[in-house]
Amino acid sequence: MSEVILRAKGLAKRFGHVQALHQVDLELIRGKLTVFLGENGAGKTTTLKIILGFLFPDAGSVDKIQPGLRIGYVPELPAFFPWLKGEEILGLTAGLFGLGETESKKRRDEAAAFLSFDLSQLKRRVRTYSHGNQKKMAYLQSMLLDPDLLMVDEPFSALDPVAIKQVRDLFIRLREAGKTVFISSHLISEAEKLADQVIIIKQGRTLLQVDWPEFVQKGIYVRARRVGSIEKIIRDRWPESQTSDDWLEGFILRREWEEFLSGLNDDLKEAALKDVEIRPPDLESFFLFWNRYRSR
Structure with a gap:
């Protein structure tokens, strides 16, 4: 502890x-x-x-x-x-x-x-x-x-x-x-x-x-193009995600993303794989995301 x-x-x-x-x-x-x-x-x-x-x-x-x-x-x-x-x-x-x-x-x-x-x-x-x-x-x-x-x-x-x-x-x-x-x-x-x-x-x-270290192990950075129906589906699933002119982005748990993909039909899954970028979290992107969008 x-x-x-x-x-x-x-x-x-x-x-x-x-x-x-x-x-x-x-x-x-x-x-x-x-x-x-x-x-x-x-x-x-x-x-x-x-x-x-x-x-x-x-x-x-x-x-x-x-x-x-x-x-x-x-x-x-x-x-x-x-x-x-x-x-x-x-x-x-x-x-x-x-x-x-x-x-x-x-x-x-x-x-x-x-x-x-x-x-x-x-x-x-x-x-x-x-x-x-x-x-x-x-x-x-x-x-x-x-x-x-x-x-x-x-x-x-x-x-x-x-x-x-x-x-x-x-x-x-x-x-x-x-x-x-x-x-x-x-x-x-x-x-x-x-x-x-x-x-x-x-x-x-x-x-x-x-x-x-725990977040790096369990989390991912997700960035999706703001095109087609995949944007709405991601926003509905993760309402805390944020948007710029061309992108929707956020940090989520890897397990959640895998569960999300498994529940999509073939067309949506293809769109997700084409228009969504995922990568391990890095501290610079994490800081810039929170500093850009978040306040209390």
């Missing part, structure tokens, strides 16, 4: 005349990697900051169900005190969280080796680092805490392809250790390689949360 470690319910937040969040609900599950998807301005970063305690919601709640939950955070654009060297920042972090020198050095060295971060850079001020190494520095700082939950806003920004692979492997390693990872990303192709859970947000509202 999945163990929920954190639950957000009914989050709402206004900034002046802008209602950033209306109704955000989500659950984070132990040992799972959750991908948080939405357009620019959908409310992803605001949600993360409320969960972290950087902002207070106008309504709703965040319940940390796991006692003593340790949370690490890597922002999209890491910010450090510009006058401090890397080793000083890590030392302050270790001191604030009561880590001994031996343990903090062990964790630092393990994370640095995993991310190919040159430890000699710690002698320099972080402001002199490249953007990519500043991002790696933020990962180092979070990994000092041995977090139960790692939250990352745009985890792959500023990183080269080698570093992207290293960060992806880091997430997998954390998941295998029973840790929980929550990432907000626009790089859907990378997120899809990792996703256990997918949450889609639009205009400050949660549209859905889905078990992605």
Whole structure:
């Protein structure tokens, strides 16, 4: 049975005349990697900051169900005190969280080796680092805490392809250790390689949360030409499907499609095979479908 470690319910937040969040609900599950998807301005970063305690919601709640939950955070654009060297920042972090020198050095060295971060850079001020190494520095700082939950806003920004692979492997390693990872990303192709859970947000509202591997196993993407009688039959069977000028599309269970085909006469079955495209679901199409058509 999945163990929920954190639950957000009914989050709402206004900034002046802008209602950033209306109704955000989500659950984070132990040992799972959750991908948080939405357009620019959908409310992803605001949600993360409320969960972290950087902002207070106008309504709703965040319940940390796991006692003593340790949370690490890597922002999209890491910010450090510009006058401090890397080793000083890590030392302050270790001191604030009561880590001994031996343990903090062990964790630092393990994370640095995993991310190919040159430890000699710690002698320099972080402001002199490249953007990519500043991002790696933020990962180092979070990994000092041995977090139960790692939250990352745009985890792959500023990183080269080698570093992207290293960060992806880091997430997998954390998941295998029973840790929980929550990432907000626009790089859907990378997120899809990792996703256990997918949450889609639009205009400050949660549209859905889905078990992605289970959906990939059981679901299909259906796209039908808007010609002939097959369109009406599909719309009658799946009224939640959506239309554009030329196409009818939706995501359904594979079992439902097979049952649907078996119930058609030969002429309709031929039309379905000719005018309907089916394929396994991919995360980009899934996100675009929900973001284009769905709201609450």
